[in-house]
Amino acid sequence: MNINDSQLTSISTVGSLLASKLGWKFYDGDDYHPEENKKKMAQGIPLNDQDRIPWLCHLHDMLMREHASGQNTILACSALKKMYRCLLEYGEAGINCENSSSQLEEQKEPASRKILFIHLDAPMDLIAQRLAKRRGHFMPPELLQSQFDALEAPSAPENFITVSVEKPVSETVSVIEEYVRNRYG
Template sequence: MIYIIMGVSGCGKSTLGAVLSEKLGWPLYEGDDYHPQENIEKMARGEALTDQDRLPWLLKLHEIIQRERSSGSDALVVCSALKRLYRQILLNGSKALAASSSQDQEIQPSTSTGVFFLFLHGDYDLIYQRMVARRGHYMKADLLRSQFDALEPPLDDENVLSLDISRSITDMAMVVEKHINRLKTTPAVF
């Protein structure tokens, strides 16, 4: 299984990922580590990334997801995945881009891929305060509004488990562990 921990900057993706990685013994791929240097510099200047800026980053994360899936491994991937198209790229790579450029065709995320999105969501003011308080991150709190503006919350057909960040990290991790256990004990339907 692959869990992509998604949401706007400052919602606790990396913290939840680290806790889950330690509890489950799964590798954690921190999306921020795969941004091209140009993206990091742009965000550090307070400039929002464009879809074009994000494309190489999303394709790199797609490669990691595919590699882990191909090997039959479990893994955690931290990625904002703000838009439906971004989530489709994470799942389908460049095929999602071809489908999005076609007027009548859209790749729908598969509900049987073994890839699940953990959508961390919460109040703008709470997340803004967290971002102001954190140190050493290149993403400026002033960019949070652009992330909320770009956010397309995932739909049920995207294998999503929504987690309200007003809950503690421990509580959210327990919900995820229950989800995993339920999936592992439920027989596959063919």
Template sequence: MAGSSVIVMGVCACGKSTIGEQLAKKLGRKFIDGDDLHPRANIQKMSSGQPLNDEDRKPWLERIRDASYSLESKNEHGIIVCSALKKVYRDQIREGNENVTFLFLDGDKQLILDRMSKRQGHFMKENMVNSQFETLERPDAEPQTIVVSIDTTIENIIEEAAQKLIAQNEAVL
């Protein structure tokens, strides 16, 4: 089997980093937090409470796509965290990559707002939740996409995601 990547995606505060890191450990994969791949200008913009626009996201999505390509080309398997809210963003990540699966962490706005109120030390501000939901294009019908509800425990989310990846022949325990 060639290298592959799973892009853990969803709106802010859905648990992408936590789920991605723990899922990578469970499946024995590399973990890459896409937030670490943002250019400086994006981090500064988000830190000041401004949402990113499509032009801001282009270089970031290129870095995500390249990380996925690197995994494939080196016959490695990884979990990459990236919000990937629009189909065009996901298509950009898919471009030139054959073994990319998107794992959509699905939760409603009230659940996300509840989680945001408990977060500390993250550059995403609560007032950006509306922007995230307005931008989100649900990937329900896209190929190589798995949807997991986040309205449960972290352990249950990781277990369901792992089982769905295994069912899609994307991972083995």
């Protein structure tokens, strides 16, 4: 896979290129949204927690299957809230993670300790420009504000890095690749 800096810098683009460079498996979380979620977004209706929870639990199960088989995996997913990231790490047990994070920390499975969240950061106007150029996706650019409204940027003690996507795609991927190789070998 070649890195083309004219490509839209999206989580899917960064994720698939990074997976290719690392030799890891790649999943685009958007491919696993239920049809009802896709229809709702296509109509300009933002998803709520009830729409997202089953989807995130399904993605958690996929990650755990890959981990159990020894496969390193990259998942492109808008895990906008801390609860969503907890669901990806712990499955349904993560629904109330804000209230019981210390208990979850004690019960952490080895797989969840290895999940690194990569927060791709950019100003909303830049993302809006890029979304306006995207074609054939079920989420219209009009929903971007709802995504920023829901965003709870990762913070300690979550396992994350924040990387700006204001740079060319190749630089963004290189920064993440270097971090992953240094941290996880």
